[in-house]
Amino acid sequence: MLLIGLTGSIATGKSTVSSILSSPPYNLPIIDADLLARKVVEPGTPGYRAIVSHFGPTTPDLLLPAGPDLPENGPDGKGRPLNRPALGRRVFGQDEAVKKDRAKLNSIVHPAVRREMFYAVLRAYLRGERAVVLDVPLLFESQLDRYCGMVMVVAVKDPQVQMARLRARDPHLSEEDARNRVKSQGDVRDKARRAERRDRGKGLVVWNDGGREELTEEVRRAWEEVERWSPRWWGWVLLGCPPAAVGLALWGVLMNFRINKAWAAEEGERAKAKL
Numbered sequence: 001m002l003l004i005g006l007t008g009s010i011a012t013g014k015s016t017v018s019s020i021l022s023s024p025p026y027n028l029p030i031i032d033a034d035l036l037a038r039k040v041v042e043p044g045t046p047g048y049r050a051i052v053s054h055f056g057p058t059t060p061d062l063l064l065p066a067g068p069d070l071p072e073n074g075p076d077g078k079g080r081p082l083n084r085p086a087l088g089r090r091v092f093g094q095d096e097a098v099k100k101d102r103a104k105l106n107s108i109v110h111p112a113v114r115r116e117m118f119y120a121v122l123r124a125y126l127r128g129e130r131a132v133v134l135d136v137p138l139l140f141e142s143q144l145d146r147y148c149g150m151v152m153v154v155a156v157k158d159p160q161v162q163m164a165r166l167r168a169r170d171p172h173l174s175e176e177d178a179r180n181r182v183k184s185q186g187d188v189r190d191k192a193r194r195a196e197r198r199d200r201g202k203g204l205v206v207w208n209d210g211g212r213e214e215l216t217e218e219v220r221r222a223w224e225e226v227e228r229w230s231p232r233w234w235g236w237v238l239l240g241c242p243p244a245a246v247g248l249a250l251w252g253v254l255m256n257f258r259i260n261k262a263w264a265a266e267e268g269e270r271a272k273a274k275l
């Protein structure tokens with residue numbers, strides 16, 4: 001089974017691309033990290049308890065306010081849900097204190113998301129899926145790209161397109177909040193370069209500066225490339241021979257490790273050249 005890591009930056013079009021890939025003619029199963037990241041912090045979960053205990057004392061509006069529709073202890077007595085915009089204000093931005101808070105939140109949420117993801121991938125393999133899409137905004141940052149046979153980055157060349165789409169989709173965000181969110185994720189053009197730097201058949205960029213029809217065409221072109229490097233019959237061979245599938249997966253991880261090492265060395269050289 002081919003693991004396709006789908007990434008990009010905020011509002012570059014990942015969800016739009018994953019909804020295209022989950023519909024005919026592709027019909028691919030999608031494992032959405034943002035959805036899992038919500039699930040693992042629902043009231044009553046260990047993630048929720050860790051967040052409330054760490055951020056609660058210094059964030060008065062961390063939970064949604066109690067009212068006629070929301071009892072003090074939440075609808076099922078497990079606590080009131082998190083007030084996500086309030087937590088977002090604590091963790092999105094460039095100040096050192098904010099970065100520290102973001103690292104803390106990530107250290108609570110990411111391991112739980114990885115666990116859920118592993119089970120979802122296993123279920124997809126047992127169902128005999130030919131490929132599965134991991135929709136992960138922070139794919140490179142959380143090093144999940146190591147496990148992907150193919151990395152697909154949805155990117156825009158023009159930062160203003162990204163900001164305009166974000167403001168149109170999330171009108172409740174102030175301009176400053178929107179800017180902070182964009183800056184909290186790496187530059188999408190760097191992610192695109194990183195995908196292009198992977199070996200052939202292992203990395204692709206879906207450019208999304210144009211309209212929706214152009215995007216659909218870009219996805220069709222990207223899928224052709226996937227099929228060229230990972231034909232359907234190959235998936236059946238691996239399904240019929242689990243040891244070969246495990247061996248190939250390990251080989252893939254090793255190759256990705258090599259690719260990432262080469263990328264880190266090149267980045268180091270680039271940083272030195274800038275000084």
Ligand SMILES: CC(C)(COP(=O)(O)OP(=O)(O)OC[C@H]1O[C@@H](n2cnc3c(N)ncnc32)[C@H](O)[C@@H]1O)[C@@H](O)C(=O)NCCC(=O)NCCS
Nearest residue numbers: 010033034037084085087088091105106109113137184185
């Ligand atoms: C801070 C939270 C509560 C804000 O929730 P809210 O509903 O307002 O925003 P949402 O989750 O839709 O995220 C908005 C955008 O920010 C991105 N983003 C989310 N968390 C992070 C992060 N830790 N670092 C950088 N970007 C992030 C999302 O991918 C998305 O593109 C939430 O984003 C969160 O719990 N983040 C930590 C978990 C995480 O890293 N999720 C990303 C996928 S694993």
Ligand SMILES: Nc1ncnc2c1ncn2[C@@H]1O[C@H](COP(=O)(O)OP(=O)(O)OP(=O)(O)O)[C@@H](O)[C@H]1O
Nearest residue numbers: 009010011012013014015016165169210211212215
């Ligand atoms: N080609 C396009 N033309 C016009 N609008 C688009 C296009 N692609 C995406 N959009 C719109 O831009 C907004 C952001 O797209 P989308 O939600 O897919 O991004 P995302 O990368 O998943 O964002 P996030 O990481 O914040 O979840 C949405 O409102 C979407 O409808």
